[in-house]
Amino acid sequence: MFDFVIGLGQGGGRLAQSFGKGFDVPTVYMNLAGVDFTHLDTDKKNILVFEEGGTGRNPEFGEKMVRNRFGDLDKFLTRSSFDDSKYVLVCIGGGGGAGTGFMFPLLEYLTGKQKEVFLIFTLPEDREGIPTKPNALMALDKLIARYIQPEKISILLIDNEYCVKRYGNGEGFDYWGAVNRGIVAALKRFWLLTEIDRFASFIDVASGYKALDKNDVRRVLFSRSGYSDVRQLSFDAPTEEMLLRGIRDSSLVFGSLDIRTAKRYVVSIGIPESWKQDVRTLAFVEHILQSISKATKHTPDTLRCSYFNKKLTALQVHILISGMARGKGIDRMIQSAEQDQLRLEAKDPVDRLNIKKMR
Numbered sequence: 595m596f597d598f599v600i601g602l603g604q605g606g607g608r609l610a611q612s613f614g615k616g617f618d619v620p621t622v623y624m625n626l627a628g629v630d631f632t633h634l635d636t637d638k639k640n641i642l643v644f645e646e647g648g649t650g651r652n653p654e655f656g657e658k659m660v661r662n663r664f665g666d667l668d669k670f671l672t673r674s675s676f677d678d679s680k681y682v683l684v685c686i687g688g689g690g691g692a693g694t695g696f697m698f699p700l701l702e703y704l705t706g707k708q709k710e711v712f713l714i715f716t717l718p719e720d721r722e723g724i725p726t727k728p729n730a731l732m733a734l735d736k737l738i739a740r741y742i743q744p745e746k747i748s749i750l751l752i753d754n755e756y757c758v759k760r761y762g763n764g765e766g767f768d769y770w771g772a773v774n775r776g777i778v779a780a781l782k783r784f785w786l787l788t789e790i791d792r793f794a795s796f797i798d799v800a801s802g803y804k805a806l807d808k809n810d811v812r813r814v815l816f817s818r819s820g821y822s823d824v825r826q827l828s829f830d831a832p833t834e835e836m837l838l839r840g841i842r843d844s845s846l847v848f849g850s851l852d853i854r855t856a857k858r859y860v861v862s863i864g865i866p867e868s869w870k871q872d873v874r875t876l877a878f879v880e881h882i883l884q885s886i887s888k889a890t891k892h893t894p895d896t897l898r899c900s901y902f903n904k905k906l907t908a909l910q911v912h913i914l915i916s917g918m919a920r921g922k923g924i925d926r927m928i929q930s931a932e933q934d935q936l937r938l939e940a941k942d943p944v945d946r947l948n949i950k951k952m953r
């Protein structure tokens with residue numbers, strides 16, 4: 595799916611490590627504070643730290659430090675695993691100063707090298723405040739202006755609030771462990787379906803029709819024409835209404851992307867083995883596929899794959915979508931962040947930015 599992973603800042607580094615391990619791909623880490631990587635289990639040669647002791651959550655400062663030492667970044671990335679790579683995954687926890695500071699210089703560097711870039715950018719939890727939220731949203735605004743255009747890069751926006759609720763959270767340093775594993779697993783399911791014969795023990799190959807091809811999954815992820823999303827639903831016996839609502843609400847992304855504008859998607863449907871003899875199963879699968887076409891309004895490039903699985907007790911639907919346009923919600927979020935930033939600079943009282951209200 596990817597052949598090189600880069601983690602920027604502390605959160606980006608942790609997410610990158612989960613991806614690197616999950617997909618067994620060479621992974622490197624960049625930061626402006628060595629202390630952020632104390633718990634990172636990797637060889638020193640994979641770490642680039644421009645030691646500033648952190649940035650005080652200041653992305654402009656971070657970016658300036660990175661641009662000052664651009665030559666070192668180039669030298670650091672000169673290695674065969676990077677030179678030979680084509681599909682590069684970049685992970686950032688949006689809102690800090692280091693990860694966000696590295697972001698634009700690195701994106702310029704990667705696109706200059708003709709790499710296909712898939713960027714994962716997380717948006718803060720509700721309880722996080724100033725300056726994390728405005729930082730994340732303003733960086734997102736710049737990212738949209740520069741890179742959400744045809745033939746640029748693909749962006750998966752992770753809603754940390756949704757993911758903490760969905761996947762749970764741990765204590766202290768491992769607060770994010772479950773979230774990061776959940777995000778990796780969401781993408782990995784598609785990848786495993788490209789190696790269906792390796793997983794014959796739990797996937798019924800004979801009845802899985804149209805297994806995915808590695809390049810199909812890459813085509814969706816690296817479509818370079820807007821946002822990407824992963825949606826996952828699980829049902830015992832869905833009705834059409836439930837399906838449509840589930841497709842809308844199960845996004846890992848902020849719920850403000852316009853699914854009707856999707857250009858490409860892959861659907862995989864896992865069916866409990868016990869449903870195999872049920873005559874209604876096939877009609878049901880067709881019904882799900884139709885509901886997805888309805889949600890996306892038109893029929894973009896579609897790939898589908900269904901399989902019986904001994905381990906499943908309910909029906910699992912996974913949709914990987916790309917090429918979506920932003921909805922109005924993102925604009926509202928960014929405008930509100932700008933207002934809060936102005937108030938902060940004018941030392942007026944600032945409400946804690948409530949992203950939830952804007953979803």
Ligand SMILES: Nc1nc2c(ncn2[C@@H]2O[C@H](COP(=O)(O)OP(=O)(O)OP(=O)(O)O)[C@@H](O)[C@H]2O)c(=O)[nH]1
Nearest residue numbers: 603604605608649651687689690691692693718770
């Ligand atoms: N999904 C996920 N999000 C994270 C994780 N760690 C941090 N975040 C998010 O990322 C945001 C930025 O935090 P850091 O990554 O620590 O910031 P940084 O890039 O190191 O920048 P500094 O401000 O210089 O420390 C946080 O506000 C969280 O919302 C993680 O492991 N997983």
Ligand SMILES: [Mg+2]
Nearest residue numbers: 604627630692
């Ligand atoms: Mg940090």
